[in-house]
Amino acid sequence: MRKFAFLAVFAMLFSAPVVAQDNAAPRTLNPASIEAQQAGDVAAQDPDDGPLRGTVTDDSAWQDLGIAIAAFATNEDVPTPANASGTQALGLELSRIVYNDLRFNGLFRPVGPDALPRPSYAQITAPAWNTWRGRSAEMLVHGFVRANGDGRLTVGCYLYDVALQSELVREGWVVAPSDWRRAAHRCADLIYSRLSGESPFFDSRIAYIAETGPKDNRVKRLAIMDSDGANHRFITNGQSTALTPRYSPDYSRIAYLSYVDGNPRIYVYEIDSGRQTLVTESSNPTFAPRWSPDGRHILYSMAIGGNTDIYRVSASGGGTPVRLTDSPSIEVGGSYSPDGSQIVFESDQSGSQQCYVMNANGTNQRRISFFGGRCATPEWSPRGDQIAFTHIAGDFRIAVMNPNGRNMRQLTNSWHDEAPTWAPNGRIIQFFRTERGSGDTSIWQVDLTGENERRLRTPVGASDPAWGPVLP
């Protein structure tokens, strides 16, 4: 659909004669710069369990792997709409994106292009092995970018094992200039998947609420961005409060809450046309929208006479909403299991917010959270093996548990962390953090060990993040 195509570029590109490999170190090297960053981590690895065979599970720590990501080369430095300076500058930008994607997830200890020699175009398929061995790089990423006659770009991505002097994986893409960053994310996904055995997730987008202004007069706007914060775009203008967006699985629509008519109502916004419609024709307030994994249904919470319950409606509009919960307590939210058969939601029928699971048709409702404290905003992992939620016990923390409510683990420890949303591969959780006093908000990511936590850069304050799937 989008102008983004995979292409088998391998054969056609590398008909050029391979230059001498090992004697081609182009520049004087500075081995210290890599070793200083990774020496400790490399030493800590189990020699019997090499970096590539290490399994990444919930309970084992992520491993550090020395990986050098060099600037992408180009066959001819020409300006393109993606970078007016030319494809050589664009190649450097591409490799920086790959580097930034990989450096934050705890699995790798990459060294980026700004600290490395720049390979020539010919070296992309014939790496200068001695150069990279000398820098103690275990893995090497090379790439190229080429401007095509039709205005599009071809981007190639290669992963090499330096010790074995062999190529592990390669892939190429043809992209419109406006999609150039996606090629870099695809490259990062390729490397991440090959080395970790996990599914990709970098080539994805995030919807969230951009916040500005003082606490008692805050402006809240619907906004979207790439998974790394780039390509940021405001969708609403802030004249009415917008809250809790959720991307449809195909990224064509966003369900979110708006006070545009003075009442809290869920609207379904079509990204291409800019049109939006009410999720259901009702004079009652609706909130907490959630998509089914197949995109065919939307869950929403609706209050009638003060009593909130969860409903399901067809995402294509029309049809009669189905009421899934029926209790005088608050039932709110809801998140489908990846196979669409079950829904985890929150209810205060026990006297405080706790997490419950029901079948997708509303039957067999049962409480799953029996640890101390309250359980709120449950979100089922795309892998199905975990449920993330807000654990309220004094402070508000992000935690995970099994779908049966066992093995609860807190991943963050702050004053107020809320509303987890999963990376498409179920390995990283995004949430928002509120500062005590100012109420300033920011989006953070944490991996399943809880050890790798980082703030996502956004232009202004940010809350209510919702991570979409890997882009089609």
Added chain:
Amino acid sequence: MNRFIIAVTLSSALALSACKKDPPETTPPPPADVVTSPTPTPTSAPVGPQPGSQAHFSSAMMGADTIYFDTDRYNIDNEDMAALRRQAEYMLQYTGSTATVEGHADERGTRDYNLALGERRANAAKNYLVSLGVPATRLRTVSYGEERPVATGSTEQAWARNRRSVTVMISR
């Protein structure tokens, strides 16, 4: 001396904020392109606000337009009943008046739950007004969840002030 000046400054600031509190709460945000008109101020009107207007109601209530709730609760206690009786008397006296009952929560909750909690609080207040004889057709409710705090601190006192329902006259 210094202390005296600070005290005076503080109390005038408080008085200002107290005055300031009511008009912005008047109605839910108007449709995007309409500029807010805080209170109707007719040029040739008689002195003082019109009966049934938010300004008139607010000055008549002297704080009884707002009731407060405990954490996660929405029950109407004796103090709330007294305030709601005054609101009901007003609305029964000015039979043309209509009002919005706003429900609010403090920041120490999750967003969706706070919206549901605000609904409960607004409806609890509305139901009590109806039980006192105010026609339900003259009352609407809206939940703002945690989105519109009046007290901006992150303290127990601030949260207590924000867990509230506020009755606001709808200007006609």
